[in-house]
Amino acid sequence: MFVLLFLVNESFSQNYEIKNSLDKISNEYTNRKKPPGLAITVIKDNKVFWSYKYGYSDIEKKTAMNSDLIMNIASVSKTITTTAILQLWERGAVNLDDDINKYLNFKVANPNHPKKIITIKQLLTHSSSITESVEYGNSYLCGDPVMPLSDWLKNYFDINGKFYNEKNNFHPWKPGENYKYSNIAFGLLGLIVEEVSKQPFNEYCKKNIMLPLKMDNSSWFINDLDTSELVKQYAKASEDNRNSEWVSKLIKSQIEDYFELCNYSFYNYPDGLFKTTITELSHFMIAMMNEGKYNNHQILKPSTVSEMLTLQVKDYDIQGLGWKKINYGTFSFWGHSGRDPGVRTHMYFNPDTKIGIILFQNNGEGSTIKLVENIYSLMIE
Numbered sequence: 462m463f464v465l466l467f468l469v470n471e472s473f474s475q476n477y478e479i480k481n482s483l484d485k486i487s488n489e490y491t492n493r494k495k496p497p498g499l500a501i502t503v504i505k506d507n508k509v510f511w512s513y514k515y516g517y518s519d520i521e522k523k524t525a526m527n528s529d530l531i532m533n534i535a536s537v538s539k540t541i542t543t544t545a546i547l548q549l550w551e552r553g554a555v556n557l558d559d560d561i562n563k564y565l566n567f568k569v570a571n572p573n574h575p576k577k578i579i580t581i582k583q584l585l586t587h588s589s590s591i592t593e594s595v596e597y598g599n600s601y602l603c604g605d606p607v608m609p610l611s612d613w614l615k616n617y618f619d620i621n622g623k624f625y626n627e628k629n630n631f632h633p634w635k636p637g638e639n640y641k642y643s644n645i646a647f648g649l650l651g652l653i654v655e656e657v658s659k660q661p662f663n664e665y666c667k668k669n670i671m672l673p674l675k676m677d678n679s680s681w682f683i684n685d686l687d688t689s690e691l692v693k694q695y696a697k698a699s700e701d702n703r704n705s706e707w708v709s710k711l712i713k714s715q716i717e718d719y720f721e722l723c724n725y726s727f728y729n730y731p732d733g734l735f736k737t738t739i740t741e742l743s744h745f746m747i748a749m750m751n752e753g754k755y756n757n758h759q760i761l762k763p764s765t766v767s768e769m770l771t772l773q774v775k776d777y778d779i780q781g782l783g784w785k786k787i788n789y790g791t792f793s794f795w796g797h798s799g800r801d802p803g804v805r806t807h808m809y810f811n812p813d814t815k816i817g818i819i820l821f822q823n824n825g826e827g828s829t830i831k832l833v834e835n836i837y838s839l840m841i842e
Contacts, residue, residue, distance in 0.1 A: 479839060480511050486835050491515045494827040496805075497695045497719060498526030501832075502739050503840060504810070504817040507747050510840075518692040518823065520716045528739035531678055532692040532821050534806045535799025538681075538735035541745070542647050543585060543783025545654045545666055547765050550581075554657050557582040557782075564653045566611075569618045571631045579636045581653065584646040585782045586773045590636045591643045594629035598707050601802075603723035605682045606730055610662065613728035614652055617645065640777045644732040651731025662731055673758035674744040679737035683724045686736060692823045694803025695719035708802050719824070722803045733801060739819045742808060746796075746817045750810050770795050770812060789834045792841055794818075800825050807833045816840050 483503070491499060498516035502509055518526045549555045555564065560578040562568055569579055571590045583589040596617065600608075616622035617630060624630075632641060651662040658665045663681040671679050680686050698720050702708045711722040726734055744755050749770075753761030761769075769782040779786050784795050787809065796809030796817075805825050810817030818833050 476510075482839050483511050483836060484513065486839070487513045487515070487832065490827070490829075490832045496822050496824045496827055498692065498823045499821070500526050500528050500530075500739055501818065501820045501836070502528050502743060503836065504743055504747060504750075504815075504819075505840070506815055507751070509743070510816075520693065520695070520719065520721070526692070526821075526823070528821075530692045531686055531690050531736050531738055532806070532823065533694070533734060533736050533801065533804050534742065534808075534821070535801040535804045536644075536733045537742075537797045537799040537806045537808050538731070538733045539647050539783055540749075540797050540808065541666060541670060541735050542650050542654075542731045543769065544670055544745075544761060545662070546581065546585070546650050547761060547769060547782065548669055549654060549657050551762055551765055555581060555653065557585070561649060561653065564656050565649075566656070567615045567619045569649065571636055572627045573631060573633050574635045577635050577637075581650070582773070582782070583636055584643075584650050586640070586780050587642050587646065588637050588640050588774055589643055589646050590632045590634055590639070590641075591645050591649075592630065592632055592641065593643070593645055594624065594626050596624040596626075597644065597727070597729065600727040600729065601707060601711065601725055602727070603711060603713075603725050605684055606726045606728050608728045610648060610652055610655065610728065610730065614645075614648055640774050640780065645729060647732035648729035654731075670745070670760060673760055674741070674748060674755050676737060676741040676744060679735065679741050681730055681734055681736070683726065683736070688724065691724060691736070692821070694722040694724075695824045696722060696803055697824075697826065711802055725802070733799060739821055742819055743817070746808055746810055746819065749795075750812060750815050750817055787830075787834070790838070792837070794837060798830060805829050809833060809837070811837070811841075814841060 498518050501513040503511045514526045518524045518530050558580050579589050617624045655662045696702045698715050711725050712720045713723045714721050748755035752763035753766045774780045794809040794811045799806035805822040807820040
């Protein structure tokens with residue numbers, strides 16, 4: 462009995478020390494960077510081990526930042542889109558090595574290499590040779606997208622389309638020959654999900670990902686949410702932002718040292734417009750830490766999760782299927798980061814230690830990935 466009590470007390474003492482250290486490094490970051498708001502949660506063994514909050518989700522109303530408020534997670538959204546396409550792959554509805562044109566009603570081809578096919582796997586691994594032209598940034602507007610995903614992508618890739626540009630929509634290298642991050646590629650993945658499942662992409666995700674994972678307050682679209690629960694997004698009140706073609710059209714008002722931005726969107730929404738809470742995103746991360754299973758719901762097979770978290774691109778030791786690997790010192794973790802006007806997000810975990818970290822910041826600045834790395838370093842020590 463004495464030994465058991467000693468071990469329990471020792472474990473409690475160790476956890477107390479770790480949590481104090483986590484508080485300390487987080488406070489050091491916020492004291493130095495002073496973001497509008499920051500929330501972090503560490504998951505260990507499928508439970509919340511530690512959480513941290515700082516500042517405001519709404520500066521004007523002095524609403525405290527917390528893990529149950531909804532925020533746009535930017536490119537962390539790509540992990541949701543990846544899950545959707547891999548679910549269809551599991552069912553045999555798509556083949557990752559297929560020409561994507563098999564699933565589309567318009568043709569996608571790099572004009573520099575018109576006979577070279579672009580595959581679903583290349584979309585997932587940023588090796589498709591597709592890039593963003595200025596039209597991608599131009600599509601950022603307040604409110605939900607005013608153009609359907611299919612129309613946007615057809616206009617972008619069809620040679621007679623409004624946004625087609627032979628030079629600016631593609632890299633000069635062959636599909637599969639190189640590696641370059643592509644947002645547009647994930648719009649195409651979302652459209653393939655639509656075409657194959659015969660339903661809008663957002664509805665497919667709700668039925669097959671969000672409902673099983675109890676993500677009841679999550680959505681791709683603003684109009685589906687209680688906007689009073691949305692975290693306000695802020696950009697520094699600088700002349701650069703005031704004059705920026707990209708940011709200036711999103712400015713709603715100035716609050717102290719920040720511009721408050723509107724709730725905005727863009728047409729290519731499967732690449733970066735998922736809105737959720739840290740609490741609900743942790744359900745998704747826990748599923749991935751447990752070979753695709755959350756509670757009694759299996760959203761991906763263990764073999765699929767294993768393949769997803771396997772390096773896929775030769776000579777690049779960071780890219781799985783949709784997910785990215787970060788190597789930090791003697792350890793590594795898988796996940797994704799996100800950054801957009803007024804948004805900075807991270808979701809990373811290690812499948813062996815089952816330690817995961819989610820961070821939301823309602824401003825796009827600061828060395829948040831370094832903070833994530835330092836938190837994980839403390840956890841494994």
